[in-house]
Amino acid sequence: MNKLTQWFLKLPPFKIFLLLLLGIPIYIWWFSIIYQLDKKVNEPSNNLKFWFVSGLTIYPIIYVLYMFFTFSFFIPLMPFHLLAILCGFILMILTAKSYVNFEKKKGCSTHSVFEVFLMLWFYIICVWSLQRNLNKYVTEIPTQN
Template identity: 55%
Template sequence: MNKITEWFLEQKPLNIFLLSLLGIPIYFWIFSIIYQLDKKRNENQSSIKKLIVGLLTIYPIVYFILFIGFFFNLFSGNSFDIFDLILPFHLTAMLCGFILMILGANSYGKYEKEKGYKTYESVGVFFMLWFYIVGIWILQPNLNKYINE
């Protein structure tokens, strides 16, 4: 787990941006922010927090893969409305993504405050994670520096 999360945070912003266009790697990137910055702060992560962050990361990925399968099934001639079935799972995946962004923003903000760096407010980091197309270009160079410390 450590090598994967370090790999994500050592990449250039362009690489992360191109990976994020696939949809799934953005969740791994946010997970890497939480995992590595909490580890750098020497915060003893409880097993409950690790489990929650892991589930918040895995659920949207599994949902995305299953949704693609359901989407192709829609074109195979089934007449029932699949979107009514998927809606609760979709909303849950969105909620998981937002909670993951909140935790990532908090980890980033706490790390910067603890190290005495120029600090973005957690709300600002949250919006940079949410609108990751812009946020990657701002946050990733700082993350590269933080990981190499």
């Protein structure tokens, strides 16, 4: 898990932009941000949060793959679709909190949680600034253990 998340956060912004156009990697990117930055902030190891974030990441991916391969767009699937959207929003909120918390601990709080949430929501425009900062954060600052 550690190698995958580090790989995602070390990519240049243009490659992240191209990957995120596929749809599914955005959830892995958000998970990578939460996983790596929380680890660097040295938050206490919370197994429940890890599984919660993993579930929020895996459910939409499974749902997107299911919808892609079955082409089922019927009304009975609407609750599952709404749950996938809710998982995405919660994941964006947790990602924004992790990013801002890391910046505050580092001493350079430049964004609020709401600003980072909007950046994550409109990633097509703002992936350039976020990924550039994430590249610096992952490579320059060692993990505190």
